[in-house]
Every structure is written in structure tokens, then in C-alpha cells.
Amino acid sequence: MKYSNATNYALHTMVQLIRLPRDASIGVQELAKAQQLSPTYLSKILTKLTKANLIESTPGAKGGYRLARGERDISFFDVIQAIEGESHLFDCTLHRHEGCLIEKVMRDAEANMKQELQEQLLVDIAEQAGQQQGGDVK
Amino acid sequence: MKYSNATNYALHTMVQLIRLPRDASIGVQELAKAQQLSPTYLSKILTKLTKANLIESTPGAKGGYRLARGERDISFFDVIQAIEGESHLFDCTLHRHEGCLIEKVMRDAEANMKQELQEQLLVDIAEQAGQQQGGDVK
DNA sequence: ATATCAAAGACTCTTATTGTCTTTAATTAA
DNA sequence: TTAATTAAAGACAATAAGAGTCTTTGATAT
Ligand code: SF4
Ligand code: SF4
Secondary structure (H helix, E strand, O other): OOOOHHHHHHHHHHHHHHOOOOOOOEOHHHHHHHOOOOHHHHHHHHHHHHHOOOEEEEOOOOOEEEEOOOHHHOEHHHHHHHHHOOOOOOOOOOOOOOOOHHHHHHHHHHHHHHHHHHHOEOHHHHHHHHHHHHHOOO | OOOOHHHHHHHHHHHHHHOOOOOOOEOHHHHHHHHOOOHHHHHHHHHHHHHOOOEEEEOOOOOEEEEOOOHHHOEHHHHHHHHHOOOOOOOOOOOOOOOOHHHHHHHHHHHHHHHHHHHOEOHHHHHHHHHHHHHOOO
């Protein structure tokens, strides 16, 4: 029970993109290099982020990726949901009783966490995170 | 990214045990029947619950399982942790920078959820849940 | 037309979950 | 003390999900 590595990569990639100069684009090659990650694999992650309207892509020469919205409009939750999907942490696959109380407790707790992650903006950690992640990627 | 079925089974089993008359024991056979689940598989789950000191077991004839502590001392979180372990929802397997801000945000949100689950007692839903789960297990 | 880039899909590899089966050990009842 | 009963442990198989690679297609700029 753990968020996938893809989510981790996505968060880092978004930080990279947020730290990019306004209106600049960057290709998957460069993005992948910073994370020591295969470009084709990262490409899949980027496609998910694109479909979630967090970033936008332009193919062809001088193309690449850039943010699709203001940086103060990008939360941790947005990125996580783009990768992990809409699925719930708890999903009863058994009988699906109407008005299940177990599910309600679990869903409420989960909603709480997601709410908190919705309020956390990536841009708020992007500056300091840059010192870390930009620093010793060996 | 979903809590395992085992966690679901464990929650249901704990509800069953909470609804049991005081100081009565019940064997894995009966517990499994109510959930239409293989006894040997449920047995593994029960062993985890036992190791987490949520229930206690006695082998041999007239043995079985019963609560190991007061029912107001058993939270959702206790059961979940017994099955899922201590692992975190977010665990950076990459560089493990000191004082990572991404991890901090994720861990704080997770802690929030777990705190809420710690406050939710199984006994508080056991009565109504019994009507559901005891009812139409077909 | 050509070089450059993202998107899509088929495919493999690895890991975790789910589940079964068999053996061992502890307890009670006869 | 023997037999019946029950949990614990561990080996094993089946399935599903995640991680990752490779190749093809399609869009864009020069
Ligand atoms: S009580 Fe809730 S969790 Fe349990 S089987 Fe019914 S719907 Fe599922
Ligand atoms: S910044 Fe945090 S999440 Fe990113 S690689 Fe470092 S420790 Fe891991």
C-alpha cells in the first residue's frame, strides 16, 4: 500500500517545470536526465500529466512540455490524482451494501487527507526543493 | 494504490469478534463461513491480528479467537496497521535527501488521516454494521 | 523534405497480493 | 495416553499491478 514510484517521478517533474522560466519548454530527454530515468518511461508519466491538464505539450522541433496553468493552481493532490487516478484507498469489492459504515469511515478519513494535499501547492516547496533535487542528483 | 482485501477481511472479522458475547471464543471455520472466505487464508489474517495483540488465540479443542483488549480500545487504525504494517503511503526510494520537503507534505497529510482513523472505534459501527454484514451474506 | 519531438501500443520483467495445501504444535476430552 | 480439535507456519501456485523497454505513428518547425 504505497503511492507508486510514478507519482514520485511526477511530483519531481512538476517541480522541475515550475522552476522553469516562464513560457519556456523542456523536452522529455532533459527532464529524464535530471531524474536518471528512462525517457520513454517518463514519457508515459508526462502523458498522464498532460491529459490531466496540468501541463501541455507541443510535438516537433522546439516542442516539449510546459505548465498548462498558473503555478499557484497546482497542488500535490492534482499531481497525485493525475497519476493514481480517481480510485479510493478503500474500495469494498465484496458485497457493496447500501450505506456501508465501514466504507464511510474510511472514505471520510481519506477525503481529509486529500483535502490537505489539495491545499498544499507544489510551488511553495519548489524553491527549496530545487536546492535538494537539483543538487546531488549524481 | 488501495488497501488490500486482507484489510477489509480483517475489519469485518474484528466486527464479528466485537459482536461476540463476552469471553466467548470462535474458530476460524465459523468466521470464514460468514465472509465466504477460505479458512486457511483467513487464518493468516487472524495470525497477523494476533501478533498485533488485537485478538488472542487458543489452540486445541474449545479453542479459537477472542478480543485481546476492550472493545473501546480497538480503532480502525489498529486493524489497518496490523495488516498493512508500518509502511508509509509515500516513501521516497530514490535519493533520500535530508529534510525532504516533498516527503514532509505527504507524511503530514498521511498522519492526519491515520489520526482520524485512530479516533474511529470499530465498536461504534459494530451494531449497525451487524445488520448489514450479518444480514445478506449470501 | 527532414530533423525533432510527443503519443500510443505491444511487450517483458519484477514484485506484491491472493490464495491453496501440507505439516507442526498446542490444548482439551475421553 | 490417545484421539480429536484447533491455531501457526511455511512451501507453493496463481493472479494482478507496477515498472520499464522498444517500436511505430503523428505532429511541428525549419
Ligand atoms: S459492510 Fe461495507 S465493507 Fe463490508 S461487505 Fe458490506 S459494503 Fe463491503
Ligand atoms: S527531494 Fe525528497 S522525494 Fe525527492 S528525491 Fe529527495 S528525498 Fe526523495
